[in-house]
Amino acid sequence: MNSLQQIELAEVDALQAEEQQFEIIDMNGLNWAFRKISALRAQEKEITMLANVEQERIMEWKQKELNPIHNSITFFESHIQRYHAEQLAADPKQKTISTPYGKSKTRKSSEAPEQQDKEQLLQYAIENELDDCIKTEIRWGELKKKFRIEKIGEEKVIVDEDGQIVPGVAIKPESISYSVEV
Template sequence: MNPLQDFELNEISEQPGNRPQFEINDMNSLNWAFRKIAALKSQEKEIKALAATEKQRIEEWESKELKPIEENLAFFENLVGVYHTKQLQEDPKAKTLSTPYGKSKSRAIKEQPKAVDQDQLLEHVKKAGLNELIKEDIKWGDFKKSLSIKEIDGKKVVIDENGQAVPGVEVEPASINFKVEV
């Protein structure tokens, strides 16, 4: 932030409720408002940059502190798993091992299919005639370009390139958006 922006911020440092009412009524007052916006955006950018730096430092510290804990957790959970496996070999009904400080629960998962190549899978499903399993979707961006708006009987209607009214599509009224850039 430069000294001019600092001056602009000092000029508006009063609380919003205590500020005198201001109205933009000419190019000079518009320029004044843009200077204030530029100074505020500069201050906002500085605060966000500082916060991002601090967040990164805190995340690095957190990772460094958690790494040995995560390694120890993995080590002990592996020991529990090895012990539970031995217990299951001796007694297949020992699905849960319980102590006052925790439980180890085993759960058998049956073999099951896993999709690894979507293109090959889609081709197979099409060849097998299982079209009801294929999801259909509209390329809205491309379709929207081919549509037009016509007024029919005093009502605006969306028409496709064949001149047919398109059900399921409405006319969104025009509007003006304002974006302030400095």
Template structure:
């Protein structure tokens, strides 16, 4: 909950005329601190709004789950009756893969087998049988280790031990990043 001081900070922001916003400049520590107070109050207002919204979302999701579960159980019941019916017809005549009815269609489709793999055992077997073409090897530079042994010269990266410019790395200078932290 916002306290009275925070509410005053927020009201002051909302009531500030547009022309005053455009003319306002931060010129000293007091005006900078004034801005930080406004940011803090506004961020707390956002968090309060999120908390309220989350509580409502949670309540609505709970209601939806409560009213949907019995309906889904009924759907599953009727689907199981239809599947059993279709399985019996299909057992008698395998050509009856599809049964069209006014409110829907019952379908039976062949499926590909499911492969349950233990990749570690499979890789070992492939290696033992000389089938390494079926083993995927991922090569990736160890950048954190390499970075300790390089230095930047201009826009190039040089390997310190040999002085050689490393191909595949360029340096792009970036301006300072300014951030605002509100206590």
């Protein structure tokens, strides 16, 4: 942020402190407001950059501190799993081992199909007419190009290319949106 922008920010603070009535009445006022927004955006960018640098430093520190902890947890979990596997081999009914400080549980899962190639599966489902397994969705961007608005009597309706009224579609009223670019 340069010194001119700092002056602009001081004026903004003074204006807000006095709670003056502000109104743009000419091009000079409009230009003044744009300068104020530019200075505020520069300040916002500066703060965001500083925060991002600090967040990166904190995340690096956090990762450095947590790595040995995660390694130790993994070490102990692998030993617990090995011990439990030995106990399970000796007694297949011992699916849970409990102590005052924690539990080790096992859960057996059966063989199950696993999806590998979506395109092949889709083709298979189409060829074998498994329609209840196929999800269809409307591509709104393409569909709305096929519609037009027509006035029937006093009412506006949406019709398709054949002139049929389309159910499930409403007319969004015309509006003007404003944006400020600095």
